Amino acid sequence: MLIELKNVTHIYNQKQGIKALDNINLKIDEHDFIGIVGHTGSGKTTLVQMFNSLIKPTSGEIFVDGIKTTKKNVDLNRVRQIVGLVFQYPEHQLFEETVYKDVAFGPNNLKLKKDEIDKRVKVALDLAGLDFEEFKDRSPFNLSGGQQRRVAIAGVLAMRPRVLILDEPSAGLDPQGREKLKALLKRLHKNYNITIILISHRMEEITQLSNRVIVMDHGKIVLNGSPKEVFSYKEKLESLSLELPEITEILFRLRERGCDIRTDIFTVEEAVEEITKLMGSQKDAN
Amino acid sequence: MSLLDVIGVEFKYHGQPEPALKNINFKVKQGDFISIIGANGSGKSTLAKLLNVLLKPNKGDILVEEINTKEKEKIWDIRKNVGMVFQNPDNQIVATMVEDDVAFGLENIAIPSAEIRKRVDHALKLVNLDGYESHETHKLSGGQKQRLAIAGIIAMEPSCIVLDEPTAMLDPQGRKEVIDTIKFLNKEKGITIILITHFMEEATVADRVYVMNEGEIKLQGSPTEIFREIDYLRSINLDVPVVVEVANGLKKEGINIPDILTIDGLVDALC
Numbered sequence: 276m277l278i279e280l281k282n283v284t285h286i287y288n289q290k291q292g293i294k295a296l297d298n299i300n301l302k303i304d305e306h307d308f309i310g311i312v313g314h315t316g317s318g319k320t321t322l323v324q325m326f327n328s329l330i331k332p333t334s335g336e337i338f339v340d341g342i343k344t345t346k347k348n349v350d351l352n353r354v355r356q357i358v359g360l361v362f363q364y365p366e367h368q369l370f371e372e373t374v375y376k377d378v379a380f381g382p383n384n385l386k387l388k389k390d391e392i393d394k395r396v397k398v399a400l401d402l403a404g405l406d407f408e409e410f411k412d413r414s415p416f417n418l419s420g421g422q423q424r425r426v427a428i429a430g431v432l433a434m435r436p437r438v439l440i441l442d443e444p445s446a447g448l449d450p451q452g453r454e455k456l457k458a459l460l461k462r463l464h465k466n467y468n469i470t471i472i473l474i475s476h477r478m479e480e481i482t483q484l485s486n487r488v489i490v491m492d493h494g495k496i497v498l499n500g501s502p503k504e505v506f507s508y509k510e511k512l513e514s515l516s517l518e519l520p521e522i523t524e525i526l527f528r529l530r531e532r533g534c535d536i537r538t539d540i541f542t543v544e545e546a547v548e549e550i551t552k553l554m555g556s557q558k559d560a561n
Numbered sequence: 562m563s564l565l566d567v568i569g570v571e572f573k574y575h576g577q578p579e580p581a582l583k584n585i586n587f588k589v590k591q592g593d594f595i596s597i598i599g600a601n602g603s604g605k606s607t608l609a610k611l612l613n614v615l616l617k618p619n620k621g622d623i624l625v626e627e628i629n630t631k632e633k634e635k636i637w638d639i640r641k642n643v644g645m646v647f648q649n650p651d652n653q654i655v656a657t658m659v660e661d662d663v664a665f666g667l668e669n670i671a672i673p674s675a676e677i678r679k680r681v682d683h684a685l686k687l688v689n690l691d692g693y694e695s696h697e698t699h700k701l702s703g704g705q706k707q708r709l710a711i712a713g714i715i716a717m718e719p720s721c722i723v724l725d726e727p728t729a730m731l732d733p734q735g736r737k738e739v740i741d742t743i744k745f746l747n748k749e750k751g752i753t754i755i756l757i758t759h760f761m762e763e764a765t766v767a768d769r770v771y772v773m774n775e776g777e778i779k780l781q782g783s784p785t786e787i788f789r790e791i792d793y794l795r796s797i798n799l800d801v802p803v804v805v806e807v808a809n810g811l812k813k814e815g816i817n818i819p820d821i822l823t824i825d826g827l828v829d830a831l832c
Contacts, residue, residue, distance in 0.1 A: 315702065315732045419601055447648070447729045449601040449759050451798035476732050479803070518733045521803035525824055532832040543803065547810030550831065554816050 276338075277438060277470055278303040278326055278358075283335030285321055285494075295321040296332065297494035303472070305437075308464050310481035310502070311474045313491030314516050319474045320363070322491065323440045326472065327358035340437070356385075359436030363443045365427035366420065374400070374418075374426050375411040381434045399433040400426075402463070404455055421452035428459070439463060440472040445480060453480075460484060478520040482506065482541040490515070503539040522546045529553075562627065564720055564753055565589040565612065565643075569621035572607055581607045583776045585621070589755065591720060594747045596756040596764040599773030600798040605757045608773070609725045612755070613643040626720065641670070644714030646724040650706030650731075653713075659685070659701070660694040663712045670717075684712040687750065688742050704735025708742055715746070721753040722746070729759060740766065761788070761802045765822040772799070785820045 278301075285296040295318050303309060303326075313319050324330045325337055328344045328351055337344045344354050362368065371377035378399055382392045397407045403425040410418075415426050424444070431439065441460070445453045457480065463469045464484075475481055481488055481502065488505040490498035492515050498505045506512070506523050513519075519527065526538040526546065536553050540546050567587050573580040582604045589595060599605045610616045611623055614630045623630045625639045647653055656662035663681045672680070685691045688708040693701075701709060707727050714722055724743065728736040740763055746752045756767060764770050770787040772780040774797040780787060788794070788805045795801075801809075808821040808830075818830040 314734060421601055447726075447759075449798065450800040451600055516734055521824070522807070525804060525807060525827060528824060528828045529831060532828060534832060543806045543810060546807050547814060550807070550811055551814040551816060554811075554831070 276302055277305045277307075277340055279338040280325065281336040281338075283325060283332045283337060285325070285330065285332045287321075294494045296325070299335070299494075299496060301489070301496065301499075303438075303470065305470055306464075306468055307470050307472075307487060308460075308485045309472045310485035310488045311472065311491065312476070312478070312481060312488065312517060317491040317515075318494040319491050320442055321494075323360065323442060323472060323474060326438065326440060327360050328354045329360065356434055357436060358438040358440065359431040359434050361428055361431050361439070361441040361444060363446065365431075365444075366415075366423035369415040369423060369427060372414060373412050374405070374415050377415050377426060378429045378433050381430060385434075395433045395435070396429075399429040402432055402459065402467075403429040404459060405429065421448055421455070424448065424452075425455075425459075432463075436469065438470040438472065440474075442474045443476065444473070445475065445477060453477075457484065476518075478506075478518055478523075479541075482520050482523075490517070502541065506541075507539060509538075563588040563624075564591045564593075564626060566624040566627075567612075567621075568624070570611065570618040570623060571620035572611060572616060572618050574607075579776070580619075581776050582611070582618075585778060587771065587778065587781070589721070589753060591753055592747070592751045593769065594754045594756070594767045595769050595771060596758060596767035597771045597773060598758060598761065598764050598799060603773040603797075604776040605773050606725050607776075609645065609723045609755070609757055612721075612723050613645045614639050615645075637670075641717050642719050642721065644717055644719040644722045646707065646710050646714060646722065646727050648726045648729045650703050650710065653710040654698045654706060657697055657699070658694075659690065659696045659698055659709060662698055662709055663716050666713055666717050680716045680718070681712075684716040687715055687746065688712045689738075702735060703731045704738040707731065707735065707739045711739075711742060711746075715752075719752075721755065723755045723757070725757045726759060727756075728763065736760070736763075761800060761805075765802060772797070784822055788822060789820060 280299050280301045283296055283299040284294055286292060287295050311319050325332060339354050340357050369377050375396055378396045379392050382395045400407050405425055415423055445456050460471055464471050488502050489496055498508060509527055520541060522541055526536055529536050530538060534553055537549055540549055567585055570582060570585040571580050572582040597605050611618060614636050617631055625642055628635045628639055630639055654662055655665050660681050663684050664677050667677045667680060688711050690708055728739050743754055744766060747754045758764055765784040770784050771778050788801050791801050791809055804824050804827050808818060808827055811818060821827045
């Protein structure tokens, strides 16, 4: 078990008393790839900020790799080395003169040796898909939006986190940028054994990448299971004004018309195969 | 008469070796709904900025209701005619109260206050924000903020609105609100729309789609025509709507269905 939340409740404004998180119990295992969905204001961002102790809950307990982070005097640096957080629009936080300095900022704070920092910056930029020699001396502010975002992600990767949280990392990226980001996350998860927690409004991303989906509403976890389980609750998701993945939507609509068709499919290829089978069997029946 | 006439336009940013736009030619008529798609860096936003004179072409001409955007003293007339909505909702709001924000542009051009009241109320109604007149702008959702930005533009009574990825920073709910508003303004109010977007589903709503790559318009046609070119779109780093991909896959399997752009269309064709 890497992260565990026990009865976690958070209230931002005591006067209003609205619970941003309402009695959350959650376990995240090493090597999970978790997708978190929920409409704006459902508590997704507050939840992930609990994981690296950016916010401490009003009540409840949180454990990260055995460290009780809700205890006083906890070593926050250690917690944040384990759990790296990529904020929404992380490129807004770039500030250094060069790409190298920006990515090296975290490792520098760890007081690492110069050649270790060098190595980490190289590896992080390489992972993020940016050529070290080409980008190291460039100003982060003269890069495209997609490149800036990758520099920001490299800055978090250079800290070598075991858990990587990303809050809407594909917002505003073009299709190519989104594909590259997806490939990066897959690589980090498979080849580097990093546990990943992804917040996204794009259901296709969630179904293609994660092994577990958490659905939030009003500060509560309302669904928690494999993509196949979670996206079988069509009415529930619609009542939370969440979109279904487009493939799922197509299959459900066909089933509503009386077609005998599976709905737990998330790729175009499988959907085509399933619909083709259906059309074939209808032909035979005629 | 065309509303917009873009003739042989080229544009190069200072210090860049390659032009951002090359040989751009198109016409837009009053009431058209055009969407422009293209990967990052394809020149979409540059083109938008040329249309409302934030930039001027190095070569060629842009005529807005027959006024050339190079005519310095006409800049403000053109900008009044071609309203622009940007990506980030937070960068476009100037006032703390909703109705003041809509009135901002009108006050700047010294419209009488009774007329301002009328136009503000009308604009808020059109974007479905009536009742929010005295709300604080910073408390609005992203979708509401973008609709407020659109209201501010409508109040100026432009003949054309250019929207540069207006939904990129919104959640699905906000995206739907904004797209519904744009459709309504075009279909019911006859306002000309130029919508730049990364969401292919949004482009299917338009009457015509322009596909940009490397500073040029490479394809133009109806959404059905454009999204037939799946392989080409992929080759220039665009995707196609999932439903189009599914329909295309089914055709390859020998299932006879027409060109399809929406889930409704696919379901109807199959059952």
